[in-house]
Amino acid sequence: MAPSSYSDLPDDDLIRLSRNDDDDAFAGLVERYRAKVFSLAFRMVGNYEEAEDISQEAFINAYRALDTFRLGDKFSSWIYRITTNLSIDHLRKRRHKEISVDAPSNPEGDMFIQLPDTSNDPERRAIEAEFKTVVEKAIQELSPTYKAVVVLRHVHNLSYEEIAGVMKIPLGTVKTRLFRAREILKAKVQAWSGDGAARKGA
């Protein structure tokens, strides 16, 4: 979509061009960050369609606010922050839905969560099957803020300081969240693997 020359330009130049109505330049930015943004959303919400919606929304939000971006800052941190916030909001809304399903307000109890039908797309099914590994299942059970630091650290390979920049939290908070999150992950993975081993032994 974007001419190949755009792939050599630094982020700041693409942003400047985008501000001047150069759509190919913005497409270049989307191209550059699509996998990172989508992976962040996907690891956060654990569902292909929802991740697609969130990452599209993230880029559109960035497009709308492009004039407020401070050149010289990292575009990656900015777009990660937007994506993380959208994902956390999404997870919180979903949790509210789940709570209301647990205690249906009407006698029919007709409030079911609509699970998207992914059964007829083999590629998506494969990706979601891969998700079912023990570690990933454990990640999905983390609270949204813990999940975010784990994903940014391990999927996106960010340093503590970069994570602090993305989430706008102090360095100490990043460390504490990361340590607690991984203690929880370790305990869960051990418990589930232990169950499996016990069943195999029996």
Added chain:
Amino acid sequence: MVPLEKGRRMVMDCRRARRAIQEYLDGEAPEEDRQELSAHLEHCPGCKDHFQEMSALTGRLASLAMVDPGSGFVRDVMKRVAVEKRIAAEKRAPQEVPDERTGGFKWMVAVLAWAKGAAVMAVVIFAFGMLSLFLPSGSTQARVLSTDPKAYVLVAGRDVQVPPTSTVHGNLTVVDGNLVIWGKVEGDVRIIRGTVKCSSGALVGGRVVVIESPLAQAKDAVLGACDWFLSTYGRLVGTVVDR
């Protein structure tokens, strides 16, 4: 007695060791912490186990792959960007959208754009343009010319409107059309074969000339048109879209 601060620095307890293990595995432990940690691990089997387990977990976390949504994703985002731009443009200038609410009447937008052509080309265009302007024709389609390249004028068949919020920064010539001015025209208005009406809010900076019979007033009209042409290097535009 060793001061507490110093004591804590020298002897790493298990609680600090567990944090240090994670920092170490993240590649973020400072050198002195690394030394203290290895000293601690040497005689603490519990933390050594913890180290192994954390190391295994970190390895599994590191193997979490990126997922690429594919190039169709970029296309979808850019489609939405196009929608965003349209919405932004409508907010900036709501009058620049053909108004569908005016009954079944479809106003077409005449986009008056020009190109900087060579003088020779302009003269040729001028000659043909002038010729076609004064040839009697049963045209049902008005032609609009303006010295303002960005003039915003609505054209539908023989009906031509300068919308209330529109300002033509220059002269406006309508051939074979009935002009209604709601907005402003800063220059002259010329009507060749047609009528002109002005609303109460309309403003015309220059003269309004209606040339009903081109043969009778040909000289005047040609001179006026030449004047207009020379002052604008022959921007004969008047692109009229019709269905």
